[in-house]
Amino acid sequence: MLELAEYLLAAATVFVVAALVANLIVVFRYKSVPTLPDGEKPTISVGGGPSRAVTTPAPTRAGWFGTAFHVLAWVALTIYLGIRIALTGHGPFANQHEFAVSFCWGILLVFLVFALRYGLRAISLVVLPVVAALLLYAHTLDSGVEPLVPALQNNLLLSLHVGFAVVAYGAACVSFGAALLWLVQPKLPAEIRPRRELLDEIGYRAAVTTFPLLTIMIVLGALWADTAWGRYWGWDPKETAAFVTWLIYGGYLHARVVADWRGRRAAWLLIIGFAAVLFAYFGNHFFGGLHSYG
Template structure:
């Protein structure tokens, strides 16, 4: 089987030279910060089982604070990602929001991290409950990231 050798221009949605790279950059940064909060939450949850076996294991307080601080970074980055994506969508497709599966998953992710921060600050959730919220938040990140492979939509560029 042979590969196509011709060069074809990008579809119009991918031709924005400013908004697209900014949108993707903030997505990468947000997802990276979410990975840190997830790792801290998982280590927090595993600490009772692994703490005695690992000498340099961080304290529960340190892991709880690390998860929180990473989520504090994740949330505004997700906000910027969604705003820049909406501006890009308006340029590319003529509307800011189309309830595309990836857009919807990004909104659910934003709400999950907002719920975590709300529970943390207003309800004073710490420890195990807060760690589980970060795990749920990261699951929504995975759905948002990989969802277009399963659900299609405007973000499926020949996938």
Template sequence: MLELSRICLAAATVLLTLALVSNVVIVLTRNTAARKAAAKEAALVGASGAGGAEPERLAASPAVVESPSRGLGWYTDRTIEISLVLLTVGLAARTFATGHAPFANQYEFACSFAWGMTLAYVFFNHRYRLRTLSLAILPLPVLMLLYAATVGSEAVPLMPALDNHLLLTLHVATAILGYGAAAVAFGAAVFYLIRPHLKLRGLPSEELLDEIGYRAVVITFPMLTIMIILGAVWADIAWGRYWSWDPKETASLVTWLIYGAYLHARVSRGWRGNRSAGLLILGFVAILFTYYGNLFFGGLHAYA
């Protein structure tokens, strides 16, 4: 089962990488096609002004060349969905082999983190059909899976502090779902900030990017809230106290406060634009610090 898990996770890494490259090609190709169409239309307009073009020809000149329904974009989307299935099978196989949810160490959490980000991307892609966002989001699960390949994948028994299957599953699962949605918010915020500097056609509007970021945080914030509450309950069971100001606990609290501040500023103060995007980026940086920080600062969560 462990070997099946490794194969599935490796295959998912390859497919996600191919999908990312494919989406880069699609975006650049559409941009080139749009430029050519615009140049052709401009030429026709000029010819029409000189009496050389018919109105019907002008009306037939498209602004963007659309791909067929089963073109490269369709296959790319299916590739990402297959990657999600492979990640799911790989994590399920590891769960069956180890006897616990795949959340007990850096390797397992990195793979689960990649699963959460891929799931969130698939969900928002189905809802908004924004291929361009993949250029900021898909690199994240790919990098996380590549990182997982560099750390030990051996299955080891749960340490005593983690030997609570129910709380382990619920506590970390809510983190995975929240972190995955936060990756989408991060991608939308990055594109919001760099959009004025990009010379690409067909980019999502600033209003839509802002809306996607907000909708993603609507998922992230309650998941982080549940994660912290469950973590406090688990800490009391495992260590005899609800809160220890452990580096990972502190970082998770700071992360929760950042996303809470974002929602408060947006709803109460009407924040939009660069300031909101900056908070979303800061929030995801805090998530990464929460995940990796214990490697440098130790603490009660040094094992994960």
């Protein structure tokens, strides 16, 4: 079973790269096809000659493949994590390898929801490389199945605490993608340039998803810390990083609602927020603490 799981993880990595390539074709090679009245077909002119009807534009096919590979990657990761749950009897969040894969699962899930809602494929050019990098990182880590360390032996709180973190971090990655695109938007070719208003809206909506999930994650973590270590809060490096991340997203939402922060300042706050997310994930490698489980 574990060998099958490894094949699924490799397949998910390939699917993510394939989705990225397909989306690159859609975004950079073709212009958007305008919406026309019913029954009227879009036309193109080849070599200055007469226009001819275009019935099946290539972006539609490439876009379909991009979405299909995205879904296949998410399904492969879902089955992979399911196998590990079946083998261990607990949520797949016991070590860096499992959390890296779960992190990717959360990013793909949240981005799929936003992509279906807003139809803006360009953000995938930021989000999917993050997923690919995390999956490659997961491949370098020990993927063996081992018993939980004593502090983690609470299956309910383990699954809830880290589960909320995974989805929150996934939404943070989407807001990061929208913010980064907002900053580079003027440098993109005119025909593929997404509207800044839409990027600002997506970044905001993703942050609105991130903040309450981070809040629940921190509350559950405090309850778990009291059970495991006999105190709700101890300023452990990971606890501190999570708290700073929560403050950044809370500050962004406050500035947005109260001071109507939009545009460049808001985009930079979202980028700093996702940098804090990555620090919260990787920081225990450098600073140790009670959250260092390998």
